[in-house]
Amino acid sequence: MRENLTRVIEDYLKTIYDLTASGERASTNQIAERMDVTPASVTNMIQKLAETQPPLLDYRKHRGVKLTPEGEKVALEIIRHHRLLEMFLHQTLGYSWDExxxxxxxxxxxxxxxxxxxxxxxxxxxxxxxxxxxxPTRDLHLPESDEISLSQLRPPQEARVKRVRDSDPDLLRYLSEMGIEPASHLAILEYSPFDNNIKVQIEGKSSPVVLGPRVTNQVFVEVIS
Amino acid sequence: MRENLTRVIEDYLKTIYDLTASGERASTNQIAERMDVTPASVTNMIQKLAETQPPLLDYRKHRGVKLTPEGEKVALEIIRHHRLLEMFLHQTLGYSWDExxxxxxxxxxxxxxxxxxxxxxxxxxxxxxxxxxxxPTRDLHLPESDEISLSQLRPPQEARVKRVRDSDPDLLRYLSEMGIEPASHLAILEYSPFDNNIKVQIEGKSSPVVLGPRVTNQVFVEVIS
DNA sequence: ATTTATTTTTGAATTAGGCTAAAAATCCTG
DNA sequence: CAGGATTTTTAGCCTAATTCAAAAATAAAT
Known part of the structure; x- marks a missing residue:
């Protein structure tokens, strides 16, 4: 249906999908920072994408953007490509998850x-x-999920890791060294206010570790009732 | 060493590599036709590529271009990518050779x-x-080879198929239907002058086939002495 | 409710790649 | 070797995506 989209446009849509996952509209500055371009470039592009027929973005001057159903479809298509490729590189070519x-x-x-x-x-x-x-499935549906951030857990909760933010390779290496990956089982032992550290016992490890918010904000879990 | 090359530049170099395989310089028009752009665009680009430091092309006004050693290195790198990918798609993802x-x-x-x-x-x-x-090998060497075109054979020569031009999917499907692919054994039974047809017995097939030059020019063989 | 700070938008320029139309070289033919 | 045909180059313009600097809106704070 919608063909002549450039890589750059696809990247804008993907970024906006990500930024609006919470329901909030994405601001010009947020987009600019994520994509490492100037805000002026973003304004240009989002105005253009809001004027395509049919429009890919819902743009309101000084009020940021969100995806139209059309735009979301394109974003999900690219996200499907991305995630299938990640899995393929990992499984078939032996890439580690940080690569x-x-x-x-x-x-x-x-x-x-x-x-x-x-x-x-x-x-x-x-x-x-x-x-x-x-x-996303072939017809571009995504399962709803009610994961919460590891940083929100308090002792003596227990949880199973569902998902880890994939953007920082160093963090990913650190996590796999410690045995934190999807399906890992965690028990929260202590919580320190002010610095928001939590002490966690990771399944299969002999001693617990203390994790700060730079780490726990990037890990998403399902609480075990 | 040489980083910021665009896809377009890589395509120009690859095309020029191909056109100059014979030793001749590539003309502006030849390049334009292969790449489906106007000759004016080609002149622009080749002038630019001849002025990079170090230059990627040896350009002489009205005399066409050939690759410098630098340009050839880039072309071979892309050709290595291309051919490894073709093999990978075929072997690992089950693509047929025409896809x-x-x-x-x-x-x-x-x-x-x-x-x-x-x-x-x-x-x-x-x-x-x-x-x-x-x-091409990792260090970008290519084996010399002395294949000749199937169109040059005459009865009663016999030959082994080494290589088939890969650019036309329809031709490739036709060839595999007939059992012509690398390693196939062929015996030349007849040659018709004027139309340049040859009648060929293909190994494993019950009856011979007649092939015209549109086909035989695209198939390269090694003569069996 | 003004001033100040921050965010967003506008406008003018730039770079990569391409196109058209016209000019200039080279090639071919008689 | 002159004149026409073909090929190549030049010159000017276009689109996509970007930047910078200045102007305009919005938000925050006294």
Whole structure:
């Protein structure tokens, strides 16, 4: 349906999808920072994307943007590419989970629907990528999920890791060293106010570790009742 | 060494590599036709590429271009990507040999050296792609080869297929239907002058077929002495 | 409710790549 | 070797995406 979209446009839509996941509109500055361009560039582009027929963005001057259904469809298509590629690079080419993001970011814009389907089939239509992010289905649906951030847990709660933010390779290496990855089981032992540290016992490890908010904000879990 | 090259530049260099394989310089018009742009665009670009430091092209006004050693290095790097990708898509994702070219043409510009190496390793460092084209080695060497076009054979010569031009999917489907692919054994039964047809017995087939020059010019063989 | 600070938008320029139309070289033919 | 045909180059313009600097809105604070 909607063909002649450039890589750059696809990147804008993906970024806006991400920023508006909470329900809030995305501001010009937020987008500019994420994409490492100036706010002026963003204003230009979002005005353009709001004037396509049909429009990809809902833009209100000085009020930021959100995706239209059209825009969301494009974003989800790219996100499906990205997450399938991450899984494929991990499973088929032996990439570690901290290496897949950057490669997938370039490949996601150039693979055909044919390749998307072949990758999905060869992996058995996976539902999650190596970081636990859900992969949109072929018809672009995403499962609802009620994960909460690890930073919100308090002793003596227990939880299962569902998902880890994938953007920082160093953090990912640190996490896998400690044994935190999707499906890991965690028990919260202590909470320190002010610095917001929590002490956590990780399944299979002999001694607990203390994690600060720079880490716990990036890890999402399901509480075990 | 040489980083900020765009996809477009990489495509120009690849095209020029191809056109100059014979030793001749590539003309502006030839390049324009292959790349489906106007000759004016080509003049612009080749002048630019001849002025980079170090230059990627040897350009002489009205005399066409050839690659400098620098330019050739870039071209071979892309060709290595392309042919490894063709093999990978074929072997790992089950693409047929007529489908791989187009996909590889887009992927070749975006894969990292890391991915190149992982693909090569996962395939066991193949030397040829599915059409029989040699894959440049990691240090960008290509084996010399003395293939000749099938159109040059005369009865009662016999030959082994080494390589098939990969640019036309319809031709490729036609060839595989007939059992012509790298390693196929052929015996030339008849030659018709004027129309340049040859009648060929293909190994494993019950009856011979007549092939015209539109086909035989695209197939390269090694004569069996 | 003004002033100040922050965010967003506007306007003018830039870079990469391409196009058209016209001018200039080279090639070909008689 | 002159004149026409073909090829190549030049010159000017276009679009996509960006930047910077200045202007305009919005938000925050006294």
């Amino acid at each position: 897949v993001h950057e490669e997938a970011d370039r490949l996601e814009h150039v693979i055909s629907e044919e390749m998307e389907e072949r990758i999905a089939a060869s992996l058995g239509n996976p539902q999650y990528d190596p970081h636990g992010d859900p992969i | 791989v070219h187009e996909e590889a043409d887009r992927l070749e510009h975006v894969i990292s050296e890391e991915m190149e190496e992982r693909i090569a390793a996962s395939l066991g460092n193949p030397q040829y792609d599915p059409h029989g084209d040699p894959i």
